[in-house]
Amino acid sequence: MKRDVLIIGAGGVAQVVAHKCAQNNDVLGDIHIASRTLSKCEAILESVREKGAMKQEGVLAAHQVNAMDTKAVADLIRDTGAQIVINVGSAFVNMYVLDACIETGAAYIDTAIHEDPAKICETPPWYANYEWKKRDLCAEKGVTAILGAGFDPGVVNAFARFAIDQMDEVKSIDIVDINAGSHGKYFATNFDPEINFREFTGTVYYWEDQQWKEKKMFESGRDWELPVVGTQRAYQSGHDEVHSLATNYPQADVRFWMGFGDHYINVFTVLQNLGLLSEQPVKTAEGLEVVPLKVVKAVLPDPASLAPNYTGKTCIGDLVKGVKDGEEIELFVYNVADHKEAYEEVGSQGISYTAGVPPVAAAMLVASGDWDAKTMKNVEELDPKPFFTILDQIGLPTRVKDARGDHPWNA
Numbered sequence: 001m002k003r004d005v006l007i008i009g010a011g012g013v014a015q016v017v018a019h020k021c022a023q024n025n026d027v028l029g030d031i032h033i034a035s036r037t038l039s040k041c042e043a044i045l046e047s048v049r050e051k052g053a054m055k056q057e058g059v060l061a062a063h064q065v066n067a068m069d070t071k072a073v074a075d076l077i078r079d080t081g082a083q084i085v086i087n088v089g090s091a092f093v094n095m096y097v098l099d100a101c102i103e104t105g106a107a108y109i110d111t112a113i114h115e116d117p118a119k120i121c122e123t124p125p126w127y128a129n130y131e132w133k134k135r136d137l138c139a140e141k142g143v144t145a146i147l148g149a150g151f152d153p154g155v156v157n158a159f160a161r162f163a164i165d166q167m168d169e170v171k172s173i174d175i176v177d178i179n180a181g182s183h184g185k186y187f188a189t190n191f192d193p194e195i196n197f198r199e200f201t202g203t204v205y206y207w208e209d210q211q212w213k214e215k216k217m218f219e220s221g222r223d224w225e226l227p228v229v230g231t232q233r234a235y236q237s238g239h240d241e242v243h244s245l246a247t248n249y250p251q252a253d254v255r256f257w258m259g260f261g262d263h264y265i266n267v268f269t270v271l272q273n274l275g276l277l278s279e280q281p282v283k284t285a286e287g288l289e290v291v292p293l294k295v296v297k298a299v300l301p302d303p304a305s306l307a308p309n310y311t312g313k314t315c316i317g318d319l320v321k322g323v324k325d326g327e328e329i330e331l332f333v334y335n336v337a338d339h340k341e342a343y344e345e346v347g348s349q350g351i352s353y354t355a356g357v358p359p360v361a362a363a364m365l366v367a368s369g370d371w372d373a374k375t376m377k378n379v380e381e382l383d384p385k386p387f388f389t390i391l392d393q394i395g396l397p398t399r400v401k402d403a404r405g406d407h408p409w410n411a
Helices: 012-023 038-050 070-080 091-104 131-141 155-164 193-201 240-248 262-273 292-299 303-309 339-346 350-368 384-394
Strands: 005-008 031-035 060-064 084-087 107-110 145-147 169-179 204-208 211-215 221-226 230-236 253-259 313-324 327-338 376-378 399-402 405-408
Touching: 005 012, 005 070, 012 031, 012 038, 012 303, 012 339, 012 350, 031 038, 031 070, 038 060, 060 070, 070 091, 084 091, 084 350, 091 107, 091 131, 091 145, 107 350, 131 145, 131 376, 155 169, 155 240, 155 313, 155 327, 155 384, 169 221, 169 230, 169 240, 193 262, 193 292, 204 240, 240 253, 303 339, 303 350, 313 350, 327 339, 327 350, 339 350, 350 384
Parallel strands: 005 031, 005 084, 031 060, 084 107, 107 145, 145 376, 169 253
Antiparallel strands: 169 313, 204 211, 204 253, 221 230, 230 253, 313 327, 327 399, 399 405
């Protein structure tokens, strides 16, 4: 049965979501996209038309909405008849959009934990501060809500579940995110700079020895030998998926590692030491009140603008260690994506591509019934195999490196 879709957001990830929904509109039906800026929505839909992405004739419509207005979002869901909402707007809007879905009965899919603009890096498990508070209500009303269904969080959660299902006991989950690409700019972030920097200015929380532990950003780094991209330096970082995986697999150590070059670290450190990454308002000599982080965001390149000249590849995967039949085993479950190929297909860079394809796969599984849980779930609580099957088909194939060698997940 077809399920009409409403996409919230109009950034680089939303562009990928719109293209992928169009390519699969035999399953997903009418496609609506909404954000505060109508022209951005219209530009995305024009790119869909230019690429001839629609699999079959259908509705492509743009709308204007304030996603922090639950009533406005609920009214738009009713007006469009959308049965699935894919929220790829700012992490600040999650709870408002989720509430609108609970009110209307539409399925909800997002790609990150909700954030309060006034708080940075909240106490773990972060989901318990926001989304999980609505879990019982989703179950009561039979509303499907799939949390963190991007790549990380999202696909990496499914990677962990897939590996753990092959073990008698899991001991550790190390998620490694490497972008070995180059955008050619002096300095830029691959996602919204405000959200991106907020990830790295707070405490690095991780789960080890069945308790939460803390580090500072860039305090702990190591080299990883990875498929395709080779040896890459990555640093332990705080990240969304650690919070749900640690809750669902408390017996395992759970850590997240992200690749950074020396240049990025140097620029980040200068900005932070100067106070330019602060979210707290300051006054200029002229009496103008500004938020330093928002000023930095305003002067950096729009992440979507990086796509045309982006080259290289990403490698994102989970190294999962455990025990099977009394023997210690480890699996590296991963994906490699190409920036140039992503741009040629959907007009976006590879980071947006890896974040935007998975929620569309999740929406297709909701439409088919496989993931229509009628309650709230994080991705690792759902069967990963149908997810991988669709991801293989629509652009993000999953591979496994284990004792047998390197092979497709289903080989």
